[in-house]
Amino acid sequence: MPHEVRAVIAMKKDAPAEVQTVLVPDPGPGEVLVTVQACGVCHTDLHYREGAVGDDFPFLLGHEAAGIVEAVGPGVTDPLPGDYVVLAWRAPCGRCRACRRGRPWYCFDSQNAAQPMTLADSTPLTPALGIGAFAEKTLVAAGQAVKVDPAARPEAAGLIGCGIMAGYGAAVHTGGVTRGDTVAVIGCGGVGNAAIAAASLAGARRVVAVDVDDAKLDTATQFGATHCVNSRGTDAVEAVRGLTGGFGADVVIDAVGRADTYEQGFYMRDLAGTLVQVGVPGQEARLDLPLLDVFGRGGALKSSWYGDCLPSRDFPVLIDLYLSGKLDLGAFVTETVALDEVEVAFDRMVRGKVLRSVVVL
Incomplete structure (x- = not known):
């Protein structure tokens, strides 16, 4: 049964992003459903809204996120429901020539969820960087959900999913x-x-x-x-x-x-x-x-x-550095905002007024 959630959508090029109802399916094989707790506002999301990344509108924006795994699809043994995760926009397949040569950060077949998330009228959405996390829930491939120490605050932890890691x-x-x-x-x-x-x-x-x-x-x-x-x-x-x-x-x-x-x-x-x-x-x-x-x-x-990273290896390391006081992820968070304030956050970002705005759900 699809989950009805609120999410931030870019409907067409250069149009303001808007909050709409989105349908998120239950996870299928190799997929996980994540309840999003926080998601950073990144320049890449603005590039999607401006049509600079592609023209596969409408886009479900947001990709720098942390949250809790709500459900997993058939065959998924890691992560499990209840796990605290940071979402990665690259999930190495383990099979392509880059992965087989021991260079998974160059994976040529990075994994994403197979099922589409849609608008209420069944229009399929293109999730930003294969994630789409300016939403109360999102559907991703299991390899995109990297388990980390739950002691890390989600508004700080989510940032390693993109900008900090890069x-x-x-x-x-x-x-x-x-x-x-x-x-x-x-x-x-x-x-x-x-x-x-x-x-x-x-x-x-x-x-x-x-x-x-x-x-x-x-x-x-x-x-x-x-x-x-x-x-x-x-x-x-x-x-x-x-x-x-x-x-x-x-x-x-x-x-x-x-x-x-x-x-x-x-x-x-x-x-x-x-x-x-x-x-x-x-x-x-x-x-x-x-x-x-x-x-x-x-x-x-x-x-x-993406900083030539391997998320499953590197995300937990950065979280450990944060929790030990060696990497102040919290200092990157200038402000927290609601879902319907993403456009305001874009404006502040363009004017150089913030280091990172973070949507907290």
Whole structure:
């Protein structure tokens, strides 16, 4: 029997999101039904609403969520009803060529629920990143529901389902930040500050935050930035070089995803340094770099998908860091809002007024 729930829907491109009644089916084979307790408001949800991700409207928005497993479908032995979970938008299949080569973070057949959630008139919905968690309940594949310590507050725990994991993993997994490194992070939103926190936890000697907003730079120091550069009126490349004896950073993380920030990061590296792009670029972004510089500077240019994470391994680790006081997930939560305040949260996010708004149900 389908469950009638309230949920936030983007009906058409650029139209305001609206709360509607949604029908969520009972879980089938390999699926779990999750009662959502909290869900972060991420830029990706706004990209869906704007039609920048695709045109498969209507979209069921929300994907950065924590909640309780209410029911499981046939064949599901983990998680179980009553388990406290964080939802992941990638669930490695274990069978594709990437998984078989021991690189499940590149899985080419990530799992989602097979049954559609629908509007009251049976119109099928496209769930954001295969989750759709701006809803009282949602249906996902069992592998997307990662069991974590229930002591973690849901409004904080849910954030590791996307932005925190992306930034943390960009530094630790993709960038390989280690003790004694110098790290520069371009863009001090949720993803960038997660990368700053991760670099600090990994033992980086210097962590340089780069942004155009002094308030965001002040916040970055709370997460472990040792130096700040406002690139609005300063040459960020020269500033980072000045802080590193003229050499540049060992690892640079572009958490913005624009051609100009990528170019900054490219030249901000030390020779043979690593540049990690974790900010998602727009479809129109283009890059123009002298190929001789790409060759001559050496090092590595990497893209980080979801922080190159394995959710079943990494989510519990980040929750443990949070509960031990080493990773302040709560500091990422600027405000909590209701389902019908998502549009207001989008506006605050665009204006740079929040680090994260979180819908609490």
